[in-house]
Amino acid sequence: MKTIKVITPVGEFTRSTKSDYTHVVVRKSDRAKSVYDKFLSSGEKSCSGVDARWIKDCGFVVTYHTSLRSAANAAQQKYRYDPAAEVIGIYEVAA
Numbered sequence: 001m002k003t004i005k006v007i008t009p010v011g012e013f014t015r016s017t018k019s020d021y022t023h024v025v026v027r028k029s030d031r032a033k034s035v036y037d038k039f040l041s042s043g044e045k046s047c048s049g050v051d052a053r054w055i056k057d058c059g060f061v062v063t064y065h066t067s068l069r070s071a072a073n074a075a076q077q078k079y080r081y082d083p084a085a086e087v088i089g090i091y092e093v094a095a
Contacts, residue, residue, distance in 0.1 A: 005094045006062075013062045021064040022093050023071035029085035033059035050081050061085050068092075 006013045036059030065071040071090045079085040
């Protein structure tokens with residue numbers, strides 16, 4: 001297991017993985033932000049599933065990809081859990 005890190009204009013994102021991710025797509029999502037804000041105000045200690053990822057990523061949608069081409073293709077698609085999410089950018093994983 002290794003930890004990968006991506007630094008973007010909206011924040012720094014990390015993930016522990018066995019995969020060789022090279023790029024991420026970061027999206028702004030009102031739905032993810034709402035889940036994040038609700039979690040912060042509720043005092044909950046944990047959650048699971050997609051909500052957990054959105055909370056870890058501070059209300060942004062961050063998807064990890066093994067190539068620039070894969071990331072570019074994903075950025076062209078609607079995000080499954082929030083089709084209204086807007087792409088902020090594609091970023092390279094720090095070496």
